[in-house]
Amino acid sequence: MKVVKASAVQLSPVLYSREGTVEKVVRKIHELGQQGVQFATFPETVVPYYPYFSIVQSGYQILAGGEFLKLLDQSVTVPSLATEAIGEACRQAGVVVSIGVNERDGGSLYNTQLLFDADGTLIQRQRKITPTHYERMIWGQGDGSGLRAVDSKVARIGQLACFEHYNPLARYAMMADGEQIHSAMYPGSMFGEAFAQRAEINVRQHAMESGCFVVCATAWLNADQQAQIAADTGAANIGPLSGGCFTAIIAPDGSILGEPIRSGEGEVTADLDFTLIDKRKHVMDSRGHYSRPELLSLLIDRTPTAHVHDRAAHPKSGAEQASGGFLTELA
Numbered sequence: 001m002k003v004v005k006a007s008a009v010q011l012s013p014v015l016y017s018r019e020g021t022v023e024k025v026v027r028k029i030h031e032l033g034q035q036g037v038q039f040a041t042f043p044e045t046v047v048p049y050y051p052y053f054s055i056v057q058s059g060y061q062i063l064a065g066g067e068f069l070k071l072l073d074q075s076v077t078v079p080s081l082a083t084e085a086i087g088e089a090c091r092q093a094g095v096v097v098s099i100g101v102n103e104r105d106g107g108s109l110y111n112t113q114l115l116f117d118a119d120g121t122l123i124q125r126q127r128k129i130t131p132t133h134y135e136r137m138i139w140g141q142g143d144g145s146g147l148r149a150v151d152s153k154v155a156r157i158g159q160l161a162c163f164e165h166y167n168p169l170a171r172y173a174m175m176a177d178g179e180q181i182h183s184a185m186y187p188g189s190m191f192g193e194a195f196a197q198r199a200e201i202n203v204r205q206h207a208m209e210s211g212c213f214v215v216c217a218t219a220w221l222n223a224d225q226q227a228q229i230a231a232d233t234g235a236a237n238i239g240p241l242s243g244g245c246f247t248a249i250i251a252p253d254g255s256i257l258g259e260p261i262r263s264g265e266g267e268v269t270a271d272l273d274f275t276l277i278d279k280r281k282h283v284m285d286s287r288g289h290y291s292r293p294e295l296l297s298l299l300i301d302r303t304p305t306a307h308v309h310d311r312a313a314h315p316k317s318g319a320e321q322a323s324g325g326f327l328t329e330l331a
Contacts, residue, residue: 044113098215185217186217199218
């Protein structure tokens with residue numbers, strides 16, 4: 001019997017500060033390690049912070065204002081001192097960590113989930129394949145290279161962010177790859193209780209279909225942070241920046257382990273008994289006896305996107321070189 005101690009972490013960013021948020025994450029990783037936690041999920045793009053300004057500003061305001069440039073300046077390059085600090089904390093604490101960052105690549109941003117193994121190695125980088133609605137003003141599109149589950153010290157882990165859980169084929173990519181723990185990330189502090197309810201439906205359904213554990217984390221904005229964002233963006237009220245939190249751990253049968261966190265900071269911690277995976281898959285194994293691959297299958301292009309493709313020149317044969325030289329002489 002295998003048991004993994006896991007935590008879903010609800011955390012507030014240090015608003016407008018990559019360094020401050022990374023330091024806060026590092027402290028939390030060390031705390032979790034001292035508690036014997038082996039795996040942890042942190043919220044979507046918590047480093048440096050989710051682009052909440054894009055919720056309350058129009059497209060014109062985003063283009064005309066400085067909030068995007070502020071986020072770009074504080075975002076994370078992979079690799080960098082920020083990723084090295086998180087990886088080193090994982091190594092020292094012995095914790096496998098899945099965490100969301102705003103990743104900067106040149107002048108573009110991506111909603112990226114990073115997975116660090118217990119030795120601090122970065123073992124996966126998954127960019128959100130399609131930003132949702134207003135997010136398309138902020139992030140570029142990811143490719144299929146991260147649409148896979150990967151082996152870590154504690155389990156085979158898959159990762160998806162927010163509305164990627166509305167994409168059944170993206171979720172099936174994780175299922176078919178045999179994930180044992182699914183790391184789900186959402187922004188939190190947005191769109192009220194209805195958003196939290198939909199996140200709950202997403203992750204409980206995925207747990208049942210995949211037959212895996214889901215460790216789901218959302219972020220949290222305190223009252224001062226809500227007021228600060230509203231003031232900086234000219235928002236009339238903080239309603240769109242409220243509620244929407246559902247930090248929880250879900251068993252393979254869809255049941256909730258422990259008490260979800262719906263406001264404030266904290267973590268949900270539970271022991272994940274892997275025999276529950278076997279029990280669920282005895283009833284319904286979506287990648288095994290309950291699948292019909294001769295009727296229904298999934299095609300995934302996992303080729304990393306490249307913006308430049310070099311076409312190498314082929315060396316001439318000896319005959320071609322001799323002919324070329326002869327023709328040159330005739331000319």
